[in-house]
Amino acid sequence: MNAIHIRGATKVFNPGKSSQVEALADIDLAVEPGEFITLIGPSGCGKSTLLRLISSLALPTTGSVEVNGKPAEQARLDRDYGMAFQTSGLFDWRTVAKNIELPLELMGWSKADRRRRSSEMLELVKLGDFAKHHPSELSGGMQQRVAIARALAFSPSILLMDEPFGALDEMTREHMQDELLRIWRDTGTTLVFVTHSIPEAVYLSTRVVVMSPRPGRIAAVIDVGLGDRQASTRDDPAFFSKVTEVRAALREVEG
Amino acid sequence: MNAIHIRGATKVFNPGKSSQVEALADIDLAVEPGEFITLIGPSGCGKSTLLRLISSLALPTTGSVEVNGKPAEQARLDRDYGMAFQTSGLFDWRTVAKNIELPLELMGWSKADRRRRSSEMLELVKLGDFAKHHPSELSGGMQQRVAIARALAFSPSILLMDEPFGALDEMTREHMQDELLRIWRDTGTTLVFVTHSIPEAVYLSTRVVVMSPRPGRIAAVIDVGLGDRQASTRDDPAFFSKVTEVRAALREVEG
Amino acid sequence: MNSLKGFSAPIVAGVALFGLWEGVLSVFSSDGFVLPPPSEIAGAFIDNWDAVFRGARITGFVVVSGLAAGVILGVLAALLVTRFRTANETITPLAVAVNAIPIIALAPIFNNWFGLTSPRSNQAIVVALVFFPIFINTARGLTQVDRSQIELMESYAAGRARTTREVRVPNAMPFFFTALKLATSLAVIAAIVAEYFGGRQDALGPMITQSAGLTRYDDAWAAVLAGTAIGAVLYASVAVLERWAMPWHSLIRSHREET
Amino acid sequence: GNDDDADVREAQEVSLQLQWVPQSQFAGYFAARDLGFYEDVGLNVTIIDGGLDIVPATVLDSGGADFAISWVPRGLVPREEGLNITNIAQVFQRSGTLQVSFADAGIDGPADLEGKLVGNWGFGNEFELFAGLNSVGLDPQSDVTLVQQDFNMTALINGDIDAAQAMTYNEYAQVLETVNPDTGELFQPEDLSVIDWNEVGTAMLQDAIWADADRLEDDPEYRDMAVRFVEASLRGWIHCRDNFQECVDIVLAASPPFGGPSHQAWMMNEVNALIWPSPGGVGVMEQALYDQTIDVATSQGILQAAPDAGAFRTDIAEQAVANLRAAGHDVSGNGFTRIQVEVAEGGN
Amino acid sequence: MRIARQTATFVLFLALLAGLYTGYKAFGQAIDDRQHGWAVVGSVLPRTDDLNMPPISEIFGQFWETPGGQDRIYIRILLDEAVFTLREAFAGFLVGSAIGMAIALALAQWRRLEQGLLPYVIASQTIPLIAIAPIIVIWGRKNFDFFPWEWQDWMSVSVIATYLTFFPVAVNGLRGLQSPRPENRELMESYAANWGQTLWRLRLPASLPYLFAALKIAATASIVGAIVGEISAGVEGGLGRRILREAFNYTTGPDRLFASVLGAAVLGIFVFLAVTGVERLVVGRWGRGAAA
């Protein structure tokens, strides 16, 4: 059984109006359980829209999406997903810690467990001092880290992340990448990850999906196969050759 | 006369409360007219806050900020600034084209001129088809491009940009970098630019200002001196050595 | 086709509602005469069409003119209050005070001030009632703005007036329209209650009280129906106006709702 | 001793719906309550205030009260609409409604109202006016401008209307209690010109006691209670005729002051004059006056048709009067004359 | 400190208003006293003679008078009556807000329902109180015997206050419940949060600014409802009946009507400030962050 199975999905916004946009065309994609997939492609090509289809936050215009062997809608109701959106989407009225605890509350965790988990996660994203602050008092990158912590706080069977590390500096970013990989390995989560950084895509994922500009199509799927990542992986020639391969694929679609 | 002159500036948020944060300490910085400065530093170190001080959107707790030989406040009132924020800050109720025209309206441009300029700018950011859309119909990267177009639409003497290219894919980003450099050269604008990408910082600027974590201080100022940028610059060994130098400075402060 | 779609739901709901009303009354008809079944009201409405129509015109004029004046004043006051802090500290309690005075108490005073037969006294009452929700809601919308948008305008050294126009006003629109919807029905109530206390006797207000006072409840409800119709027409106009004035607003929905 | 009596016979709970707020217009009922007349006949009466929107007929019919005070037309119209209520005691024998104008306006009779702004309160208070206009060939809907008048006389004094509706016992006095801004003195009766509908011949009967007709038929206990209630109420009115000041004080104590002592005194005096003399015995309907009321009502289209015989009954009042007479009360007040009440500014 | 300054400005402002009133009155009387057919005064602007605009001194003087037959000064009477009215209004406010919120929730939940029912909710408000007040009182006396406590007439007044209160809460509440940004709504959807969870954790907090604006309107509306209700329902003891009496009495004592109307106004300010206080407590820190 595939973790995610998309068949012939298309998405058209504002159909029939002058502002009609064909966002996605002919998407076919099957993801195995425990895979780490990255989506990469030019701005506006439909990556976020594709994540929305997978999580059934939007319905495909045609085609179907199956997740864990059931319709995406059902998977959502079964709480199979964790998500981090492109905009942080924090709740202004909750403190940082309370934001992270939100999904845990919904899953019915006890107060003590939530408290413990949220401080763990805050340590992970290096915001231990800011538990009691409100989101409007954080910098852009700090907000993004809170949103990541929120997405990772519980262990969904499928994790969807939309450019989660975009606003982070290089070092924090590498730290977060390694943490994410650790969590992924430990939990066996299936991960779909959107990024604009080619090295990031290669470093993180088992397969890179390259998308073409509007209407978004899958232009290439590149198997990475780098095995276990270590600090040295970033300097590995195999790593560079994969980066070059993805870059070439991207240049081609954008050309 | 310096374009920007910051003397002994500090910034403390929520002073005296339990949530007190010392965001900036002892900032001294002088920027020549026509320079291109990038600020780089770990997430939450005070880059956005520093831009706010320069534009007098926030007042320093101590110290002073002078711009074009006058207090920052006065410079703002004289409309010496153009800004692109970290969050796109577009107006939902205006179409994309109208968002770009907003500063032009304020400067009293005629309708025809505005129209012409906004379509020029839309071409520049490759969003010609989306003039009549509303921001909520755009992808994250497209929104960011609109915000960039808005900041570049008029020619302020000082341009402040906060991670403007964060949500763009590599190719679009390189295109935008080159356009920004062209505009900078053509107009003689003084530019202060925040980024997390070390290569971007080196490629764009005359000087890179490296900041240390909270409380933000200027840890190093690195003169780049690469001369006129061309496509080949990105492969230049001098370019790589500067990148390494900046990275080393950053590792040091974050270490 | 599209415009029809917006009306089908209210019609279905209306049929259900009135059907229920009629049905309940036909089963438990003991007090039926105070709250007559819709069929009887409709009958009285048709029988008294001339009088009801004349009354609706007189009352409708007071409603619309008072509403317009009240909205203008409310918006102006809200603008003033967001601009000057002292204005906020003074106008707000005053507006609250005026609003807390029951119209029934204002009616005799206004009738004396402006003359019993002048429509102005009734208009003044409508204004007094409409003003408050418009003022409170609009002021709220004008202040509850996204800080980064204000900062952007500041970076352009846009004047306060300009910032208000470009940021605060659009931001206040949903608040304002919500209040305007409230105000339409308040204006109708205000006009009708004001008419109980003075003015021309052929307006809707006296028709209601006089008929009710003589237990001719079907006639009273026919006049009530006319007042309700005025309110409904105004409300529908506001809804149309809202869609026209805030085309972007319907876009800000989540993807699921859009499908 | 009294306490023991109460233990022997538990007083029956009875409620009375007034047509308006407490004032001397209802002095008889307050007197009967406060002086123990109701208690004497085994009743414990709760008096319910009226108000702007209170329709006594509706309250009575729906069981909100056992008895109600209402003007005759304001009881007959609901009756025609299907409320089975009946007039059991006609307390007021005359109409107290006037149409008042300033003397210099030259409005001396209904004919002079043509083309004028004519105030009235509605609620059935306008029927006499309409009939009066009709009697001189004027159409109320087109030959005058009808204005909804507030329940005071300010509109007349302000000049907003040419002629105002006024009760002899209330609003008329309000004018006399007000300072004339032109002279600095109180308005004088000479300043005013008055149309009295009793003289025009279009007067209609006013305050009467109404009861639930169905209950009277079906429930002998209710009928018995009605007799006792009417008897004690009429005894209250007799007492107020003979003990003027005491009744004024009772009214003033009955509720927050309304119009001040001199105003209530004026009202008591004028109300007495509407009741007394009652040659046929107080509370007993006089057929001629009833016929005139019906005449006016039907000719005006106020009533579609003359009411049936059940609209009023005299048996209860007659029985009450007989009891009172037997107890030695003067039930017709043939020797009644008004007294002179001093007008004071503001009714104080 | 801030409170002191605000009070000072407000008192100053009141003095200014009183001055304006007196000044306008003097101006009106100077140009023409009691001649009808004035150009502006008396048609566009109010009339100025003592009958229509009693002098401020007399209005305030009334407060310390002891009206005939009473042992309390007028301001004391008004105070007692205000407390009576406040009780009716408060009950109406609580019930009305709850009903309003329930309606808002139902309409927010089912868009169809919103389209279908909202027009009738609006229409319900255009039904004049006067047409329903007596029905409520009569039904209250007669039919509400299923009610756990004995039904009192003042409760009927509260029902009328409820009728005026639920509406602003429903309309504003609906808008507030629909106000969360799409990304926040989608987040809750991605968690498959159920209706109650989305409500409690997202929609309600996001709607608070709208809701408090509505509660302020509703609080003062409940006072109006109670006063109108007292008048229509014939319930004695509160400010409503006081005002009615003084209106009947206007010709002979205009200053007392003005004084009692002032009493109602003060009561309205009181409840408004009470809601504002609660708002400060509830919205607290993040609310200040959001406002500019």
Ligand SMILES: Nc1ncnc2c1ncn2[C@@H]1O[C@H](COP(=O)(O)OP(=O)(O)OP(=O)(O)O)[C@@H](O)[C@H]1O
């Ligand atoms: N309004 C505020 N209230 C309180 N603290 C604030 C506020 N704004 C910023 N801060 C604090 O100031 C510090 C610097 O924030 P700033 O936004 O300048 O960081 P930054 O360098 O731009 O980070 P990033 O790269 O993540 O955008 C942070 O610790 C942040 O928590």
Ligand SMILES: Nc1ncnc2c1ncn2[C@@H]1O[C@H](COP(=O)(O)OP(=O)(O)OP(=O)(O)O)[C@@H](O)[C@H]1O
């Ligand atoms: N709500 C909407 N209404 C109309 N068009 C939309 C809407 N959302 C997205 N689109 C359009 O769909 C296309 C794909 O958008 P999407 O957000 O999926 O892009 P993306 O690949 O995530 O881009 P980015 O990298 O810039 O975030 C864009 O052209 C956008 O204009």
Ligand SMILES: [Mg+2]
């Ligand atoms: Mg995207």
Ligand SMILES: [Mg+2]
């Ligand atoms: Mg920042």
